[in-house]
Amino acid sequence: MGEAPQYVAARVQQALAEDARTNELGIRVDIRGDQLFLRGQVSEPGQRDRLGEVAHETAPALHLHNEIRILDASAPGEDEHLD
Known part of the structure; x- marks a missing residue:
């Protein structure tokens, strides 16, 4: 194999954070063998x-x-009351 998995994961994570289409910091990237999660x-x-x-293009x-997962923002829970 070429690059060590932790370096590939770091490169994918950086691409997800820096690509103008995504700008996402809170995504976990795991690599096991030839599988990217x-x-x-x-x-x-x-x-x-x-x-x-973006992840596929990067690796x-x-x-x-x-x-x-998609957060379901369409069904609000109880009203939050601030004092």
Whole structure:
């Protein structure tokens, strides 16, 4: 294999943070063998898809598992009361 997994993960994480399409800091990147896992939460499906695209472009040789969850902002919970 070429680059050590931790370096590839760091490169993907940096791309997710710096790419103008994503600018996302809170995503965890894990690499196991030839598998790349993205984990975290975003507020909309389009952002999840863009993160997957940037990760794939950064490490195209790895098989991408986009496990990023979409936060459901459409169903608010109880009202928050501030004193």
